[in-house]
Amino acid sequence: GDSVTQMEGPVTLSEEAFLTINCTYTATGYPSLFWYVQYPGEGLQLLLKATKADDKGSNKGFEATYRKETTSFHLEKGSVQVSDSAVYFCALTSGYSSASKIIFGSGTRLSIRP
Amino acid sequence: NAGVTQTPKFQVLKTGQSMTLQCAQDMNHEYMSWYRQDPGMGLRLIHYSVGAGITDQGEVPNGYNVSRSTTEDFPLRLLSAAPSQTSVYFCASSYSGEGLGGYTFGSGTRLTVV
Numbered sequence: 001g002d003s004v005t006q007m008e009g010p011v012t013l014s015e016e017a018f019l020t021i022n023c024t025y026t027a028t029g030y031p032s033l034f035w036y037v038q039y040p041g042e043g044l045q046l047l048l049k050a051t052k053a054d055d056k057g058s059n060k061g062f063e064a065t066y067r068k069e070t071t072s073f074h075l076e077k078g079s080v081q082v083s084d085s086a087v088y089f090c091a092l093t094s095g096y097s098s099a100s101k102i103i104f105g106s107g108t109r110l111s112i113r114p
Numbered sequence: 115n116a117g118v119t120q121t122p123k124f125q126v127l128k129t130g131q132s133m134t135l136q137c138a139q140d141m142n143h144e145y146m147s148w149y150r151q152d153p154g155m156g157l158r159l160i161h162y163s164v165g166a167g168i169t170d171q172g173e174v175p176n177g178y179n180v181s182r183s184t185t186e187d188f189p190l191r192l193l194s195a196a197p198s199q200t201s202v203y204f205c206a207s208s209y210s211g212e213g214l215g216g217y218t219f220g221s222g223t224r225l226t227v228v
Contacts, residue, residue, distance in 0.1 A: 034216070043118075043204055043219030044157075089156065101147070101172070102208075102217060106156035 002027040006090050006105035013080055014113050021075040021108050023064075023090035031094035033057075033066055033073040034102070038087045047075075047088070082112045116141050120205050120220035127195040127227045135190040135223050137205030143218070145208045146188040147172070148180065150201040151222075157204065163188055195227045 007022040025031065032051045036044040048057030053068035064075045073090060090105040121136045139146065147162035159172030163182040177199060179191040188207075192199060202224050206217045 036217075041221075043221045044206075044217070045219070046216035049216065101159060101162060104157045106154065 002031070002092060002094055002103050004090050004092055004103055004105035006088075006108050009087075009107070009109040010111055011108060012111045012113065015082055016079045017112075019075070019077040019080045019084075019110070021088055021090075021110070023073045023075065023105060025071050025073065025090075025092050027071075027092055027094045029094045031092040033064070034091040034093075035062070035064055035073070035075050036089040036091060036104075038089065038107070040086070044089060080110075080112050082114055085110055085112045118205055118207055118218050118220040120203075120223050122223060123221070124224050125226070127192070127225065129195060129197060129227060131195050133192050133195065135192075135203055135205075135225075137188045137190065137220060138186050139188075139205075139207040139218070140186065141207065141209075141218065142185060143207035143209055144185070145210055146182070147206050147217075148178070148188070148190045149204045149206065150174065150199075151204060152201050160190065160203075192225075197227045199225065200227045201225060 003026045005024050034049045035047040037047045038044045048059040050057040050066035056065045062077045064073050087107045087109045089107045091102050093102045118139045144165045148160040149157040151157050158174045160178050161180040163169045166185050169180050202222050204222050205220045208217045
């Protein structure tokens, strides 16, 4: 079945460091890929998405490129801030009907030191 | 503000008690779903609905019931609470199951079963 694998956390970085959180997927068909972010005590929020190969999603300085050849969707940010501390989830949906479901990775906790 | 509203935010139950977690959305989304979030396991789908009157099981449905009598509401019922159901529960909605417009999550219900 379809699945998403993320790098295990926690990831701890200093402010202004470069961030990469790895995500790879297994899916039949042509999935859409997402990154969601969960701040402490809150629900998940959509951060960015890409719906076809070579698409780049971007938002709030974060980027991720849909790489079909490596089945990856790594999240990057050039200079992280303390406010980026959160849990990040990679996810995919596949299927062509309204019964398709979103599948989440296990999440990566990111902590940024001032 | 438009969004997904979950109540209650916190709940403590004794083993064997029953309760209903409420979820309501005002975005006219057809697709609604319930997840549980446990440490190190990401989000797991409990039940979902593709429209009023239609529900289906997700990955971990045992011990939970749902119904969808209106587009707006999607309550989750715990029939006889068990300590294994201690978790954080999230309700989410989307225009469609593919979630291309993003899933909107509620802020969660933290449930403890003693």
